[in-house]
Every structure is written in structure tokens, then in C-alpha cells.
Amino acid sequence: MSDYNFAYLDEQTKRMIRRAILKGLAIPGYQVPFASREMPMPYGWGTGGVQVSAAVMTPDDRFKVIDQGADDTTNAVSIRTFFERTAGVATTTKTSEASVIQTRHRIPEERLSEGQILVYQVPIPEPLQFLEPRESETRKMHSLEEYGLMHVKLYEDISRHGHIATSYDYPVKVEGRYVMDPSPIPKFDNPKLGDMAAIQLFGAGREQRIYALPPYTQVVSLDFEDHPFEASKPDHPCAMCGAENSYLDEVITDDTGGRMFVCSDTDFCEARQAAGNTGTMNGRDAA
């Protein structure tokens, strides 16, 4: 057993965070303030997500961490190791096997199921902040449902680019009430937010806010009647597994303009390859 209290945080702190989570679940999309603790990692590295994960974790859980969809990047590896050491929980890279998944900037491709918890790391929880810097004012706007400003941001996008160019961090409205920042996930993932079987929890450590979506919550991406929301992705199949409907990362392969597109969700891609799917990079047709 480790020398730390289970999952690093003391029981009082976890209790405080659970209360914030429960309040967040009761008022979907509402930002609940909480007393964020100093964590043994810098702000911006997922301190909010880690505290939420620590508060919901039980010794029986199986934990998965992804960063931009990948299980094997520094941030994902270090947070996974952190909980292996401080909580002694089992970990996995398989989406379907995990009971708690902490994520930075992606929602797994595989449909989540009831009983799973998805924990998002959130840098800036306030969707109105870019246009209205006063927090006293943004709080009032939320409480009075004054969300015209949110559309001003989209208006500016269209007027500058001819279409809504916001491609991640795309604002949503929850259950027809609160406008929420879904964290910087690509807008390709926005449709997955709504009607999800798993519990979704959002933790912002530096900004000291927690918010949540209970299972099967209605989530609508904001748009204009004549410029409807579109979940976009690069128009390619995955070079590794040939998937047509997954979100792709662009990988530069050399210094002469060579590049390829591969699934950002590594578990999804590997599972497909194991099942015999191939893309242009490793398939027989390319060989």
C-alpha cells in the first residue's frame, strides 16, 4: 500500500469535491466553485481533472487517461502513474474496460456506457470570458440567461471567415438553460456530449470550478439558422486503420510536405487494426 491517503487527497477534501460534483450534477452545466487544492503538478496539466478523478475513484475502479485521444503521451502516462502510486487502482488503455476515464481535449470514439465516468480537464470554464472579462457580470448573465454575447462570438467568426471557424471549445447549451464550455474538445466530439450514457464531469483546477452532465442530458451546440452547426473533421480515412468516421490527427512525416492522417484515439485505432482493418500506411494495398 502507498504512503499516501487513498488517491492522494485527504478525505475532507474529497468530500468537499464530491459535494461540488453532486451540485453540478443537480444543475447540469452550472459552474460550481470549489476550493481547488495544490496538486503535485503545475496548473494546466490537469489539476482540476485529477482532483475530480481522485474524488470519484474507489479501490475497485479501473482507470484510463487520454491526452488528445492518446494513452501514451507524457501527460496521460504521468497522471496514470500518479494514481497507480497514490491509489493503487488498476489501469487500462481500453476504453470499454475503464470505469473512470480522465481526458484532455477528446471524447473516446467508442460509445461509453452506463456506469462509466468521463472526467474532463478544463483550462477555462467560462464560455463568456473572452467577450466579457468581468466575472461579476458573466455570473449575472448566466443567472439571467443573457446569452446574446455567445452568438456575438459566432457572428464574428462568420463575418471574418465566412463560416463558423471555431473548431474546438465550441459552446453548447445544456438542457435549454446553461451555456457551457465543453473544454477544448474538437467540435467533432460535440454531438457525443448529448444523450451520453456515462456521467461527464468537468474540473478546472486553476479557475476552481466544477461542472457536470448527468447521463442522457440534452446538449445542443449553438449556431445560426442560416449557419447551422457542423461537426467537422479532416476529409480522409485513417492511414493506420482505415476508419472513415473517427477524428484524425495530422502527422508530418518528413520535411518535404509528406503527411498522414491517423486516428487521434489510439485505443480505437489499435482495436480496429487488431480486428484486421488496415489503412494506406500499413495495409496490403499500400505495400
Add this chain to the structure above:
Amino acid sequence: MTPLLSVQGITKFYGHHIGCKDVGFDLYPGEVMGIVGESGSGKSTLLNCMAGHLTPDAGAVVFDTRSDGPKNTVTMSEPERRMLSRTDWAFVHQHARDGLRMGVSAGGNVGERLMAVGERHYCDIRAKATDWLGRVEIDATRVDDRPTTFSGGMQQRLQIARNLVTGPRLVFMDEPTGGLDVSVQARLLDLLRGLVRDMGLSAIIVTHDLAVVRLLADRLMVMKDGHVVEAGLTDQVLDDPQHAYSQLLVSSVLQV
């Protein structure tokens, strides 16, 4: 006829200091009321009490709402008052920067109030914004430019367009021509007069510029030390002032 705005016994203290004391008047549809007085006379305090930016210590500001008739805006709920201030009311600040979003394009600035009341059709919003830029004599090609690239006079006109796009019935103006050079002032005054006439607006204009009230206001209130010392027809107060302070004020204006 029901007054559009009925101000009754508005009093505001800052500690022991009087902001304004026991001010009352009725404003009818289509009327323009000027409030003059030197700095510190309480005219801005009064304006902010009427517009809901400050809560008066006593008194009522009764506005004839479209749906429910006359209602006291001091005691109405905040959501209701805020809704009023982005539909039927407008507030033109002395400094355009206080009334504009400097990081948002001209079109976005004008469109904000439309989006705030639920318009969700981009092309419609943009067309209305462009139309309003034209009405305040800003070239349509500037619709995507930010106000930071505009001159002071243009910023002030943009602020007016942003305020009037939802067709308000009452406009509060705090020194609308302050800080602008005289030729720009003249153009703005002409614009305001036309808008007031064509839209049937009522307006309350706070200024220390007597020439501005003579040209824009039907009625005038002179304030000193938080009290109204004289009120009446603008030209009567300016040409035949009764109170000592009004006489001093009028006789202090430099002749050009």
C-alpha cells in the same frame, strides 16, 4: 395621456453628501428633456438612477411598459429591468468605449442587441446592422472593422446605432457630444434630431453644453447641488431664466 416615464421624488445620497434630492418630472412620448448643471450638480447621478445603474435611496421611476403598462423600475426584478434596458431603453455613454465592445466588429456591436433578444439568423442580423451603419452615416464597407479603427465621432455614431437597432422608446444620453470636435458634434446633433423625429423617440440628455440642449431638447431642467432649481421649456429657461443660478449659467456662456 400616460407619461412614458414618470420620475417621482428621486433621492440619492453618497454617505452624508447629497447626490440628488427629490427630483420629479413626467416625460411624454416623443419628448426630449435636457438636464444641465455644472460638474457635481447631480445630473449624472440622476441619470444613472433613472437608467437603473444606481439604486436611488428614495423615489420611483415609473416606465410605461409595452406589456404591463406603468411599472416602477426601481422595485421591479433585475431580469425584468435588464430586459428593459436592452429592448425599450438605450443608454448612450459619453465615452463610446464604455458603450462599445472594442474587440468586436462594428456589425457585431450593432448585432449584439438583436442576438440578445433572440435573433438567430446571421444574414438578417448582418443586414440590419449594415442598414443601421448607413443610418448613422458609417460606410457599409466598415461593417467588419473593429471600432478601434474608427475616429471618435464614428465610434459615437456606432454606439448610437448599437443602441437604437432594437427600436427603443427611451434613450438616456450622458454628454453624447462631449469630447468631440465641433464639426463632428454638429453632424451628431443633426443625426440625433432626425432619429428622434423619425422614430418618435423620447430622450433624456445630460450635458453641460447649453447649445446642445437648445438644439435637441424640448424641455430643460437646471440642477445645482443635487436639486432642480428650474425647469420649463428649453428656450424659455435659456432666454428668460428665473432662478439666480440659471441666470448665472446662461450669462456665463461665451458668445461665438
Add this chain to the structure above:
Amino acid sequence: MIELKNVSKTFTMHNQSSAVIEVINDVSLSVAAGECVALTGASGAGKSTLMRMIYGNYLTQAGQILIDGADLVQAEPRDVIALRRETLGYVSQFLRVVPRVPTLDVVAEPLRAVGASAETAQARAKELLAKLNIPQRLWALSPTTFSGGEQQRVNIARGFAHPYPAMLLDEPTASLDAANREVVLSLIEEAKARGAAIIGIFHDEAARDRVCDREIDVSQFTPGIAA
């Protein structure tokens, strides 16, 4: 149409040792529709003061000023404004306008104020400006840069744009040449013919004799002079 009953006025100069000056004392007069009455008396006798009181521009301390039955002295500001818009016209000696507004719009404004369409108002304005010999090339310019005589004619055109039932004319023919003077006098005659009650100040005796039905010497009401 215009009726004054026991009207008096004093000026109190608060900033000049609170001197009280009695300027008009106990005036009663009445002008019927279709009638033109001239106010006479030496300079400083109070002709313009009395006229400004009738317009509501100067505050009246005592008495009644009835315009079409409505008492101007007791009226609320908005009633005075409505009266001036609909009923009571005033051609002063000075043109006071928003700078940079075209002459045509300046003249059309009184009609726009009573709800006439822009076309109707502008057509009437063009007719009057042409009649008063203001060259067409000046119509789009602001009158602030015009000569004194031109400004006076623009002022008259503006004053006659709307057919007010009661009119006050302060020296309408001053600084005009013979031809324009003739136009103004015919405008006054037309106004009388349609039934307007007019009070005027005319230094030009020939003009006064031609259009005025009666004269009232204001000196008799001015205590300073009568005493």
C-alpha cells in the same frame, strides 16, 4: 384666436443686486382670425418682449394668454410644444438651426413635425424657397453660411411652411429688397385670407399700412416709459 387678459411681466436680475424691472404691465388685447395687428412703439418699448411672452419664450408673471382658447401661461411645457407645433408660428429676426443641415430640410422641418411625408414637406419647401428667390444651388447647403438677407428669407420660408392658425412676425420685412419684401407681404396677405390671426412688428410703415388692420402702441403698457 389670440387673446391677452391683464398680462404683466417683470425681470428679476439676481446677479445684478437683484434688481427688479417691470417691463409689461396689464396688457389686454385680442386678435381675431383673419386679422393682422401691428405692435408699435419706440425701440425698447417692449414689443419684442410682449411677442416673446405670447410665444411662451418669456415667462409671464400674471394674467392669461389664450391661444385658440388654451392658456399659455398655465400650460405644461408639452402643451406649449404641441401648440407651437400645430397652432402658433413665430418668425423671429434670427435664424437658429443645427449646423450643416441643408436649407431645404430646415424649411421642410415644421411640416415634418406635424407628420407630413418627406416628399410633401420638401415640395412645399421648394415652392417657398423659389418664391423667396433663394437660388436653387443653395438649397442643399446649410443656411449658417448665408448672408443676413438670405438667412432672413430662409427663416420666413420656414415660418410659412406650415399654415399656422396664429402667427407672430418679428420684423419680417427688415433687410429685404423691394422684390422680396413684396413676396413676404403677399405671403402675409395669403395667411390672412386663409384665416390666420397675426401679430407683427413692422418698422416699415408702408408694409404696416398695407397688411395691418389695427395698431397697438406697446408704450402704454411699459411702466418705465410711461412713467
